[in-house]
Amino acid sequence: xxxxxxxxxxxxxxxxxxxxxxxxxxxxxxxxxxxxxxxxxxxxxxxxxxxxxxxxxxxxxxxxxxxxxxxxxxxxxxxxxxxxxxxxxxxxxxxxxxxxxxxxxxxxxxxxxxxxxxxxxxxxxxxxxxxxxxxxxxxxxxxxxxxxxxxxxxxxxxxxxxxxxxxxxxxxxxxxxxxxxxxxxxxxxxxxxxxxxxxxxxxxxxxxxxxxxxxxxxxxxxxxxxxxxxxxxxxxxxxxxxxxxxxxxxxxxxxxxxxxxxxxxxxxxxxxxxxxxxxxxxxxxxxxxxxxxxxxxxxxxxxxxxxxxxxxxxxxxxxxxxxxxxxxxxxxxxxxxxxxxxxxxxxxxxxxxxxxxxxxxxxxxxxxxxxxxxxxxxxxxxxxxxxxxxxxxxxxxxxxxxxxxxxxxxxxxxxxxxxxxxxxxxxxxxxxxxxxxxxxxxxxxxxxxxxxxxxxxxxxxxxxxxxxxxxxxxxxxxxxxxxxxxxxxxxxxxxxxxxxxxxxxxxx
Numbered sequence: 001x002x003x004x005x006x007x008x009x010x011x012x013x014x015x016x017x018x019x020x021x022x023x024x025x026x027x028x029x030x031x032x033x034x035x036x037x038x039x040x041x042x043x044x045x046x047x048x049x050x051x052x053x054x055x056x057x058x059x060x061x062x063x064x065x066x067x068x069x070x071x072x073x074x075x076x077x078x079x080x081x082x083x084x085x086x087x088x089x090x091x092x093x094x095x096x097x098x099x100x101x102x103x104x105x106x107x108x109x110x111x112x113x114x115x116x117x118x119x120x121x122x123x124x125x126x127x128x129x130x131x132x133x134x135x136x137x138x139x140x141x142x143x144x145x146x147x148x149x150x151x152x153x154x155x156x157x158x159x160x161x162x163x164x165x166x167x168x169x170x171x172x173x174x175x176x177x178x179x180x181x182x183x184x185x186x187x188x189x190x191x192x193x194x195x196x197x198x199x200x201x202x203x204x205x206x207x208x209x210x211x212x213x214x215x216x217x218x219x220x221x222x223x224x225x226x227x228x229x230x231x232x233x234x235x236x237x238x239x240x241x242x243x244x245x246x247x248x249x250x251x252x253x254x255x256x257x258x259x260x261x262x263x264x265x266x267x268x269x270x271x272x273x274x275x276x277x278x279x280x281x282x283x284x285x286x287x288x289x290x291x292x293x294x295x296x297x298x299x300x301x302x303x304x305x306x307x308x309x310x311x312x313x314x315x316x317x318x319x320x321x322x323x324x325x326x327x328x329x330x331x332x333x334x335x336x337x338x339x340x341x342x343x344x345x346x347x348x349x350x351x352x353x354x355x356x357x358x359x360x361x362x363x364x365x366x367x368x369x370x371x372x373x374x375x376x377x378x379x380x381x382x383x384x385x386x387x388x389x390x391x392x393x394x395x396x397x398x399x400x401x402x403x404x405x406x407x408x409x410x411x412x413x414x415x416x417x418x419x420x421x422x423x424x425x426x427x428x429x430x431x432x433x434x435x436x437x438x439x440x441x442x443x444x445x446x447x448x449x450x451x452x453x454x455x456x457x458x459x460x461x462x463x464x465x466x467x468x469x470x471x472x473x474x475x476x477x478x479x480x481x482x483x484x485x486x487x488x489x490x491x492x493x494x495x496x497x498x499x500x501x502x503x504x505x506x507x508x
Contacts, residue, residue, distance in 0.1 A: 040085075040092050043402075046395050047094075048079035050086040057087030059233030065226055066488045066496050069380055073410040082416065088117055088233045093383075094392070094404045097411040099441035101392060105404050106441075106449030110390040112138070114451070115383025115403040121228035121237060122491065125221055125249055128302075129309035130454060135387065138451070144292055145306060145454060148285045154457060155356055157198050161462045162353050164194040165469035172474060172503055180478065180500035183326070188215055188319040194462060195315035199307055200259050201284030214255065217248040218312055224248070226490040252312075256304045264290065285310060314455050316492045317378035321463045322470075324376040324493075325369060327485075328425050329471065330478040330501050335427060336471070339364055340506075343472050350473055350506070354465045365464060367427040373445035374418075375425060378459075380409035380493045382447050408444055409487065417442040425482070475504040 043049075052058035062068045072095060075084050082098040093115070096102065105111045112135040123132035130141050147153075168190045175181045192215055193204040227240035263286055289306060292298035298306075329336040342364045383405040386398050398404075415422045417439065418429065428434065441448065446456035453459070480499035488494045 040399075043094070043396060043398070044085050044092060048075075048081050048084040049092070050075055050084065052087050055090060056234050057089055057092075059088055059230075062233065063230055065230045065490070066486070068230060068489045069407065069409045069487060072381070072405075072407045073413070076410060076414070082414070089235070091117075092402070093117060094396075094398075094402065096404060096406060097414050097417075097442075099417070099439045101404070102406055102411075102441045102444070102448065104392060105384050105406070106444075106447065106452075108390065109450075110387050111384035111404065112451060113385040113387055115385045115405060116401075117233065117403055118229060118381065118383040118405070121225045121232060121240070124228065124237075124241075125225050125245075126305055126308050126312065129305045131309050131313060141302065141306065142454065144288075144297060145285070145310075147288050148310075149454060149457060154461065157458070158354070158356060158461065158465070160194060160197055161465040162469070164190055164462075165354075165466045167193070168466060169469060169473050172470070173505065176474065176503045176505045180502045182498060183501050183503075184319065184323045184495075184498050185215065187323050187326075188219075188316065190466075191319040191322070191462070192218070192311070192315040195311045195318070197284075198458075199285045199310050199314075200256075201263065201286050202259055213251065217251045217255075218316065220244050220248040221252065222312070222316060222491050226488075229491075252308050253304060256307050260286065260290070260300070260303060260307075310455065313453075314458060317453075318459050318462055320376070320378045320492050320494075321369070321373060321459065322466050324378075325372045325463070325467050326470070326476050326501060327478070327480075327499050328368070328372050328375075330476040330499070331480070331482045332425055333477070335368060335425075336476065339368055340471055340475075343468055344508070347468075347472055352469060352472060354468050356461070358468075359461065359464055362464070362468065364427070365467065367430040369460075369463060369467070370430040370443075370445075371425060371427045374412045374429065374443060375423075376487065376493055377408045377412060377445045378492050379445075379447070379453070380487070380489050381405065381407045384451070406444075408447075409489075409493070411442060411444070414442070473506060475506055477502045477504070 050058050053060065058071075061071050075086065075095070076082065076097060083094065083096040083101060085092045086095055087093075094101075096105075114132055119132045123129075126132070128137060130138060130145060133141060168187070171186055171190070172183075175183075189212070196202055196214070197204055224240050224242065224245040228237045231237045231240050286303070286307065289298055289303040293300055293303050329339065342362055346358065346361055383403055385403045386400055388400050390398055392398050392404070412418070413422050444452075446453040446459070478499050478501050480497075484497075485499070486496040488496050
């Protein structure tokens with residue numbers, strides 16, 4: 001045999017080995033998929049199931065991120081069902097807008113863990129915070145953090161909310177009578193300043209450069225987290241963790257650490273030998289958290305992570321609710337005028353101070369905001385994960401760690417629960433007699449159950465105060481059409497294209 005022939009034979013043998021290895025890999029992979037799908041057969045044979053491609057399931061259909069909410073919704077219509085199963089990667093998830101199942105999931109102690117598919121990217125960015133932590137850590141931290149959201153402390157924040165509203169009026173006044181403007185970033189800046197002062201007890205000076213970097217850092221982090229969530233189902237979450245992601249995360253950690261050190265050095269931290277809680281000396285979350293830290297109930301890392309969690313969760317979701325409210329009022333002039341008349345009847349003068357008692361006298365505002373949060377929930381999708389094997393329905397027994405996803409965006413727009421005009425803005429959906437007839441689990445803007453939004457009362461108060469002050473001072477309009485609105489899941493709800501709004505100072 002010549003050397004050249006021997007060389008060809010060796011090359012052929014190498015190719016055969018590679019071909020054999022590839023064949024073995026394919027067979028092993030398909031066997032793995034077969035076993036995995038057989039494992040969940042008791043679920044996938046009982047409810048409509050979207051299989052998708054091997055290893056990635058339907059993940060490829062959820063990218064780009066702007067398709068996510070609408071693709072998730074489309075399967076309810078395609079299968080004519082309120083609950084279906086979808087393979088994301090190599091695991092199935094239950095997706096539901098069935099109020100009975102939602103009640104089971106949100107009220108059962110078996111579903112106190114958050115769904116990994118949605119919340120792991122948040123946990124990577126803000127590790128072990130109250131949003132994502134597992135049940136044992138969450139129970140401990142939530143009990144401590146609940147102290148911050150007691151009624152007396154919330155009432156003490158109302159002057160801060162009024163100052164923030166008046167600051168927003170000053171900023172918006174500079175844009176009045178001058179065409180349409182992008183307002184979302186301006187509103188986010190205002191709600192961020194309120195959130196930092198409420199959480200950290202730090203007075204945010206007008207025009208501080210760090211304010212803008214804070215907004216940018218939180219915005220970048222939230223955007224990257226959303227892309228991480230979408231890409232992780234394909235095993236490509238690392239692509240979303242760009243240098244900008246790490247820079248934003250590092251800036252937030254350093255910023256919070258600096259605030260904590262300044263707060264401690266200024267002797268704002270209560271000095272106590274043993275843990276105690278005194279409402280008269282505790283004026284911010286940082287006061288309370290550092291007191292816990294001083295007495296061994298929190299570590300410094302807990303203080304940093306929970307501070308970032310509270311500020312990040314509150315400022316953007318509150319800003320989204322306020323901005324969405326203004327967008328709806330701009331597009332529905334009759335609703336805006338009716339709301340203005342309600343507000344004007346209580347505050348005939350523009351220079352106003354809203355108290356908690358006032359909030360009981362604006363029922364139409366409540367209807368407007370509830371309808372806004374129906375169509376544009378600040379958090380458009382939530383999920384829970386079974387801790388142990390548990391019964392979901394009479395037919396479905398779920399194994400441990402199975403995830404149940406509730407797309408609130410889809411739930412709030414489902415014609416089954418909201419009628420044939422579910423997609424339209426109509427505050428009368430929240431007339432008292434209409435609410436009384438409706439299943440309470442078809443409306444959940446702050447989620448439901450023990451792991452609901454811890455700051456929902458904070459959000460309701462600050463959103464209403466800012467809207468009262470803004471609507472009292474300005475008339476809002478837009479040329480953007482309601483039917484052109486398109487929404488994107490970026491952990492919180494974002495607009496694919498943000499409508500520009502025109503601002504006119506009211507003369508009375």
